[in-house]
Amino acid sequence: xxxxxxxxxxxxxxxxxxxxxxxxxxxxxxxxxxxxxxxxxxxxxxxxxxxxxxxxxxxxxxxxxxxxxxxxxxxxxxxxxxxxxxxxxxxxxxxxxxxxxxxxxxxxxxxxxxxxxxxxxxxxxxxxxxxxxxxxxxxxxxxxxxxxxxxxxxxxxxxxxxxxxxxxxxxxxxxxxxxxxxxxxxxxxxxxxxxxxxxxx
Amino acid sequence: xxxxxxxxxxxxxxxxxxxxxxxxxxxxxxxxxxxxxxxxxxxxxxxxxxxxxxxxxxxxxxxxxxxxxxxxxxxxxxxxxxxxxxxxxxxxxxxxxxxxxxxxxxxxxxxxxxxxxxxxxxxxxxxxxxxxxxxxxxxxxxxxxxxxxxxxxxxxxxxxxxxxxxxxxxxxxxxxxxxxxxxxxxxxxxxxxxxxxxxxxxxxxxxxxxxxxxxxxxxxxxxxxxxxxxxxxxxxxxxxxxxxxxxxxxxxxxxxxxxxxxxxxxxxxxxxxxxxxxxxxxxxxxxxxxxxxxxxxxxxxxxxxxxxxxxxxxxxxxxxxxxxxxxxxxxxxxxxxxxxxxxxxxxxxxxxxxxxxxxxxxxxxxxxxxxxxxxxxxxxxxxxxxxxxxxxxxxxxxxxxxxxxxxxxxxxxxxxxxxxxxxxxxxxxxxxxxxxxxxxxxxxxxxxxxxxxxxxxxxxxxxxxxxxxxxxxxxxxxxxxxxxxxxxxxxxxxxxxxxxxxxxxxxxxxxxxxxxxxxxxxxxxxxxxxxxxxxxxxxxxxxxxxxxxxxxxxxx
Numbered sequence: 001x002x003x004x005x006x007x008x009x010x011x012x013x014x015x016x017x018x019x020x021x022x023x024x025x026x027x028x029x030x031x032x033x034x035x036x037x038x039x040x041x042x043x044x045x046x047x048x049x050x051x052x053x054x055x056x057x058x059x060x061x062x063x064x065x066x067x068x069x070x071x072x073x074x075x076x077x078x079x080x081x082x083x084x085x086x087x088x089x090x091x092x093x094x095x096x097x098x099x100x101x102x103x104x105x106x107x108x109x110x111x112x113x114x115x116x117x118x119x120x121x122x123x124x125x126x127x128x129x130x131x132x133x134x135x136x137x138x139x140x141x142x143x144x145x146x147x148x149x150x151x152x153x154x155x156x157x158x159x160x161x162x163x164x165x166x167x168x169x170x171x172x173x174x175x176x177x178x179x180x181x182x183x184x185x186x187x188x189x190x191x192x193x194x195x196x197x198x199x200x201x
Numbered sequence: 202x203x204x205x206x207x208x209x210x211x212x213x214x215x216x217x218x219x220x221x222x223x224x225x226x227x228x229x230x231x232x233x234x235x236x237x238x239x240x241x242x243x244x245x246x247x248x249x250x251x252x253x254x255x256x257x258x259x260x261x262x263x264x265x266x267x268x269x270x271x272x273x274x275x276x277x278x279x280x281x282x283x284x285x286x287x288x289x290x291x292x293x294x295x296x297x298x299x300x301x302x303x304x305x306x307x308x309x310x311x312x313x314x315x316x317x318x319x320x321x322x323x324x325x326x327x328x329x330x331x332x333x334x335x336x337x338x339x340x341x342x343x344x345x346x347x348x349x350x351x352x353x354x355x356x357x358x359x360x361x362x363x364x365x366x367x368x369x370x371x372x373x374x375x376x377x378x379x380x381x382x383x384x385x386x387x388x389x390x391x392x393x394x395x396x397x398x399x400x401x402x403x404x405x406x407x408x409x410x411x412x413x414x415x416x417x418x419x420x421x422x423x424x425x426x427x428x429x430x431x432x433x434x435x436x437x438x439x440x441x442x443x444x445x446x447x448x449x450x451x452x453x454x455x456x457x458x459x460x461x462x463x464x465x466x467x468x469x470x471x472x473x474x475x476x477x478x479x480x481x482x483x484x485x486x487x488x489x490x491x492x493x494x495x496x497x498x499x500x501x502x503x504x505x506x507x508x509x510x511x512x513x514x515x516x517x518x519x520x521x522x523x524x525x526x527x528x529x530x531x532x533x534x535x536x537x538x539x540x541x542x543x544x545x546x547x548x549x550x551x552x553x554x555x556x557x558x559x560x561x562x563x564x565x566x567x568x569x570x571x572x573x574x575x576x577x578x579x580x581x582x583x584x585x586x587x588x589x590x591x592x593x594x595x596x597x598x599x600x601x602x603x604x605x606x607x608x609x610x611x612x613x614x615x616x617x618x619x620x621x622x623x624x625x626x627x628x629x630x631x632x633x634x635x636x637x638x639x640x641x642x643x644x645x646x647x648x649x650x651x652x653x654x655x656x657x658x659x660x661x662x663x664x665x666x667x668x669x670x671x672x673x674x675x676x677x678x679x680x681x682x683x684x685x686x687x688x689x690x691x692x693x694x695x696x697x698x699x700x701x702x703x704x705x706x707x708x709x710x711x712x713x714x715x716x717x718x719x720x721x722x723x724x725x726x727x728x729x730x731x732x733x734x735x736x737x738x739x740x741x742x743x744x745x746x747x748x749x750x751x752x753x754x755x756x757x
Contacts, residue, residue, distance in 0.1 A: 012264055015251035015364055016271040020338075022247050023371060024275070027337040028330035031376065032393075032418040035383050039393035039417065046390040049399055049413040049441070061401045062411050064390070064440035071405055078522075086411035087398055088321050089435050091547035093669030095647045096503030096518040097754035101550075105506050114510045122513035125506065128521050129438030129547045135522045139512075179522055186404055 052187060055194075061183050062086070066132045069186065073151035075136070075144050076111075077182045078123050079104060082131035092127040101126075112143065135179040138167045152193060162189060203496045203527030210450070210531050211489065214458045221458065222465025228373040229348045229366060230470050248364050255359040258701030261349050262694055264363035265342060269309055269690075272338060276305040279331045289324035290397030291412075296322060299678035306682040308335035310689035311343055311571055313423065313430030313542055313664035314655075314681060316673040320412035320433045325395060328432060333419045337379075340426030340459075340572050341370040346693050347463055347573030350580065351470040353700035354601045356708060360701070374459065375426060383421035385451050390444040391417040416441050424455040427571040429542030429664040437532075437545045438521050449524045449545060453532050456541045457488075460569035463576050471601060475719035480579060483727045484538075487568045491558050492534035498555040499530040504754055516555075519547030530555070537562035540571035542664030549643070549651065549667040553751035556650055556667075557743060563661035565735045566620065571662055574689075577696045579727075584613045584699065586723075586730040590716050600718065602711060603703040612702075616695040620660055621738040623684045627656035628742065636676040642669030646750035653746050655681060660688040 039047035050063040061067050066077040068084040077084070081092035094100045105125040114120035121140040141163045149156045166185045167178030244252055256264065279286065284295045296304070300316055307314045308331070319328065345366035352360045387393050392413045399411040416432045420442050423430055433439040443449050464484070468477025502513035515526035524532075529546035536543055537559035548559055562568055567579040584600060588610055591598025598605040631637025631652050641648035651667040658665055659681040666672070672681070709715075717723060 009267075011249065011251045012267050013271075015249045016264070016268040019248050019268065019364055019368065020271050020275055023338050023368075024330055024334050026376070027371070027422075028334040031379070032329050032333070032415050035380070035387065035393050035418050036395065036415065038384060039387045043387055043390070046444075047387060047392055048394045048396060049392050049411060050390060050444075051399055051401070051411075054404075059399060059401045061403055061409060062399070064444050065409075065411050067403050067405075067409060068407075069403075069405060074404065084409070086401075086409050088318060088412075089433055089439050090318070091435055091438065091519045091550060091668070093547055093549035093642055093667070094518065095505075095553070095643045095750070095754075096516050096550050097505055097553055097750070098643055098647065099505070101503060101505035101518055102509070105509055105511060109509055109511065116510045119510040119512040122502065122506065122511055122515075122517050123522055125509075125511050125513075126503065126517040127519065129519045129545070129550075130433075130435045130440060130521065132440055133521050133523075134440055137522060183404075190404060 052183060054187070055191065060187065063181060063184055064134050066134045067183055069182065071151070072147055074186045075141060075148060075180070075182050076124070078133050078136060079108060079125070079127045080131040081127045084132065086132065089130045089132050091129040091131060134181055134183060136182055138163065138178050138180055141167070141180040141185070148189070152189070154193070159189070162192070203500070203530070204493070206527050207489075207492055207496060207531055210453050210528065210535070211492070213454050214461055215485070217458060218461035219465055222462035223469060225374055225462055226466040226469035229344070229369055229466070230352070244365060244368050248368065252362060252364050254362060256362055257358060258349065258353060258360050258697045261360050261363050262697055265346060265693070266690070268363065268367070269342060272335060273305050273309045276309060276331050276335055277301055280304060280327055283324050283327045286324065286326045288326035288329070288395065290395070291324075293322060293324040299675045300673060303678035303682040306685050307664065308332055308428075308430060309339055310662050310685045311339035311426070311428060311540070311574070312659065312662040312685045312689070313428045314659055314666065314685065315430055315434075315664070316678055318434030319431060320414075325414050328419055329415060332430060333422060336419070336422045336426050336428040336430065337371050337375050338367065340375055340422070340428060341367045343571055343573030344370040344374065344459070344463070345573070346697065347576055348470070350577055350697055350700050351467045353697070353704040355471045356602070356704055358704055375422065378425050378459070379421040382425060382451060382455055383417045386417045386420055386448055389448040389451070391420060391448065392441050393417040413441060420452070423543055424452045424541070425459060427456070427460060427539050427541040429536065431543060435547070436543050438547065443545060446523055449528060452543075453528065453535060453545070456532075456535045456543070457539050457569050459572045460539045460575045463573055464569075467576055473601070473719065479719055479721070479724045480583075480727065483724050483731070484567070484569050484579070486728070487565070487731070488534070488538050491538060491562055491568065492531050495530035495534045495555055495558040496527055498552050498558070499526050501552055503552070516550075516552050519550030521545065533559050534562065536665060537663060538568035539575060540566065540661055540663045542658065544665050547668060548654070548665055549669045553647065553747055553754055556654070556750070557747040559665065560654060560657055560743070560747065561735070563657040563663050564624070564739045565731055566661045567731060574662070574693060578692060580696050580700070581613050581616045581692075582727060582730050582734070584609065585617065585734070586726045587716060587718070588613075589730065590726055596714065599709055599715060600703070602708045603706045604709060605703070608702060609699045612695045612699050616692055617734065619691045620688065623660040623688055624653070624656045625742065627660070627680060627684055628653045631656070631676075631680070636674070636680075640671040640674060640677065642671070646746060646753060650746035650750060653742055656684060659684040662689050
């Protein structure tokens, strides 16, 4: 009786090890490799991170990862608890009823010189979950339009048209609310300005 | 609008669960006439002669524990050696020992509590060969044990063969579904690359490092297998794990899909479809209740912003704009009803009372629950329910044509008490010592909730967190590691023991005096035992945590 139990246990252990090795090869090796091949063929751009380049081919960021723009001529993203660290994402994890969130919101209000006549859209005063939210709402973009127009010395209508174009491309939300991709918009503004200035030279 | 979304996000998995449940019953429990001989041979060749043995519940549990032990040690070894293993383009270093223990325990038990941040600490080898692998086999362990339970309740003494069931769930259920979801995610923009992090020079001339990797492979199985452990620290809030509203929809629908299907699968195997429908409707009711409550509570703007010149329509702290507050609330409810634990918003930054919704889900742990194990948990509440009814009418209680007697009840109560004991004792110790109080981010009741949430998540094998907690410390790693192991295996072994003992009894004929388990009345009985027991056990900590948090901040 004892011997059969021993035998059974050793057979059990052998089987456990064999199934372990087989499933590691299948789930950790073959499955991702097959997906990788599919991704290279079906969606090569997004498979390697939706990287955006400037006209010279230099990588300027990812379409999906926010960056901490601070210059007046660029649109600014939502606050980030991790300072837009693309290699260490995270949210604030602060209580939305706590003093720290309020302190940061007061700072945002000051940064955008908001007041009760011109209240700040909430997305510009709250940190996103990943700290890398690449979007702002259309209202948040419009809110910054005059600053960007002034800094670039172009008419407000040009900036507003660019926002409209960008938001329409992202009207995928069922709420019908278009979102604006900050990096993509900034990149387009730079490219547009280059075109406008080039003929003079 | 959010309620319409709720309908969509819940109706789709419900509709899919019916055909999937039938399919799962067919592949997990094939009738002898269906020709799976060739496959059987292939499996036997891979697994050895142990695959031909028909096991009783004890043999089944023994194999399960042995296999899970091998899983644990294999994972521990590979994590400990990560710095010397291949597929490490960003040169991730070695991991601290207690973190390795915690991570191995976490992924072996299908919990996926993460005390590390994926893109900071893990090599691609660890992400794929350790974590993704464990996400498959830990989920398969749950499905296998659940299948054994269903067979025992169908009256079979031999409940199957653990290895065979495990291989079947990986090959026929988890792998095909994961491939399908991963393909959708890749098309939707989720990265799938083996290149190391990208370096960018921003328009303002600043350098930015962008972590990436074979993300889609891991995200698919973490959503489907109620695992929840993401490739990146902030999980499915990260734009690379979840880039659009549409990927968010696919990922959210995947969370309860298999757990819902297991209910129908149980009905097929035991031949009691109406009973399955009763259980399904109880779970469904609780899920809709939870999700509606979360949507409603999260619709209130963050109270920290009140009085400031800020235009807020809902609580956007910790949320991503491409999903919106509505689907974040739905996700928070679904991910904690099942024991998934992936997140698409930061739970620590939910409004104070909203935090109660995920906590309640993890305390009950039967609202569809983890794949397989959710139903196993519900089985205990059913046993308690029929026992209470039996006492009321003065009849020996029966379930599935077998008597439920003292031996079964003792085991059921033990199984029932393990879960609250692990949560409450753990919380008490950590809240009263610097182990816990020195690690919280927010002050007062919210900080207490961070500790409470961590133990609830570990005991329920959920894996989500109030992530403000600084939980990568030796006490946290050891304590939650042990809680996860106890919270996984005791609630699997005891129910199997009960079902095994019941299947060994003589069937009793169902007469007019038998308590019918396929009526709305029985649904009320089950709902009552789930809510009463859950409420009684956890009401005090609910008041100390989220309720006190709400009251203290509402007064200010």
